[in-house]
Amino acid sequence: MTFFESEIKRIKESNFSNEKQIETVIGIKNFIDNNYDTKLNLDFLSHTRYVSKYHLLRLFKKYYGLTPRQYLIDTRIEKSKLKLSDGMSVTETCYAVGFESVGSFSTLFKSRTGKTPSKYRKEQLSRSKLNS
Amino acid sequence: MRVTIISIPVRDQEKALQFYTNTLGFIKKKDAPIDGENRWITLVSKDAQDGIEILLEPAPLHFEPCKVFQDALVKAGIPYTQFEVDSVDSEYERLTNLGVEFSIKPSTFGTVKYAVFNDTCGNYIQIAETL
Numbered sequence: 001m002t003f004f005e006s007e008i009k010r011i012k013e014s015n016f017s018n019e020k021q022i023e024t025v026i027g028i029k030n031f032i033d034n035n036y037d038t039k040l041n042l043d044f045l046s047h048t049r050y051v052s053k054y055h056l057l058r059l060f061k062k063y064y065g066l067t068p069r070q071y072l073i074d075t076r077i078e079k080s081k082l083k084l085s086d087g088m089s090v091t092e093t094c095y096a097v098g099f100e101s102v103g104s105f106s107t108l109f110k111s112r113t114g115k116t117p118s119k120y121r122k123e124q125l126s127r128s129k130l131n132s
Numbered sequence: 133m134r135v136t137i138i139s140i141p142v143r144d145q146e147k148a149l150q151f152y153t154n155t156l157g158f159i160k161k162k163d164a165p166i167d168g169e170n171r172w173i174t175l176v177s178k179d180a181q182d183g184i185e186i187l188l189e190p191a192p193l194h195f196e197p198c199k200v201f202q203d204a205l206v207k208a209g210i211p212y213t214q215f216e217v218d219s220v221d222s223e224y225e226r227l228t229n230l231g232v233e234f235s236i237k238p239s240t241f242g243t244v245k246y247a248v249f250n251d252t253c254g255n256y257i258q259i260a261e262t263l
Contacts, residue, residue: 002209004248008241016242026243026263063243064262 024049025063028056032068036075037098042068072098077112080105085124090117137174139187140212141198142253145171148188151252155230156215161185170194192254202254209235211248211258220245220261 001009016022031048032040045068046053060068076097083093094105094117109117142148152158158175162185166172174185192199205212217223220238224247228234235256236248246260 002207002235004209004211005236012241022242029243029263 021059022063024051025059028060028068029064029071032072032075036072036079037096039098040072073108077109080109080117081113081120084117084121085128087121087125090121093117135184137185137187138213139189139191140251140255141191141202142188142251142255143192144253145169145173145188145190148251148253149173149175152186152188155227155232158186188253199254206254206256209248209256212255214246214258214260217259217261220247220259223247223259 028045028049031045042053042057046056049056051059057067060066060071064071066074076099080093080097080099083096084090088096090106091102094102099105099108106116106118109115109120113120115123140148149160149163152175153160157178159178159181160173161176161181162172162174164172170190173188175188176183176185192202202212224234224238227249232249234247234249236246238245238247240246240263243263244260245263246258248256248258251257
């Protein structure tokens with residue numbers, strides 16, 4: 001066994017051996033992946049897995065390195081990029097990925113990607129025209 | 133400041149170019165002569181062609197400590213870097229069929245599934261999928 005393998009084994013046994021916990025947290029992540037377009041909050045997520053919301057927050061952060069809220073926002077932004085590239089309007093995209101205000105969606109999108117959703121959409125569409 | 137490049141040290145740039153494109157499936161983005169046989173070669177992912185580029189750099193050929201470090205990582209089985217995939221299992225199958233050698237078969241670690249292969253250019257590379 002290499003040094004890498006023995007270290008992985010050691011760390012896994014000491015810090016990542018709680019299978020039930022891992023299953024719970026993966027279940028929460030899958031739930032967000034499949035329901036990012038709906039109104040999701042910590043109370044709701046904790047009910048789906050029968051864990052307290054503070055426990056859930058701690059677990060999620062431990063395994064994924066970010067909070068469920070941050071993960072949800074990242075997922076929505078990634079999905080919105082796909083929809084904008086497909087030609088969906090900014091307003092439609094905003095609601096289709098679960099945001100409730102076009103203004104705050106645009107601001108958030110710009111802070112994450114460096115451009116507004118409408119500019120991003122225009123660039124992607126002209127690019128796909130060039131390629132076709 | 134922006135992140136646009138990650139570099140991977142390789143023992144043979146041409147061989148690395150072939151392996152990273154033909155076998156792994158990356159696409160060549162830039163290829164410019166620098167000095168002698170040395171080139172500035174960068175690659176991108178097929179589905180993120182305006183994304184981060186991989187630079188295949190010939191450092192181990194010209195700077196001994198880089199070679200020593202690379203050898204030490206390989207001896208310890210430590211991957212030089214990691215690529216994200218949609219499915220570790222299907223990539224493992226696809227690459228194995230293409231003759232790629234894996235030092236670690238698909239395994240799980242917490243909420244991550246991973247595997248490690250030999251890039252034939254002096255490095256182990258890890259592929260990972262978030263579960």
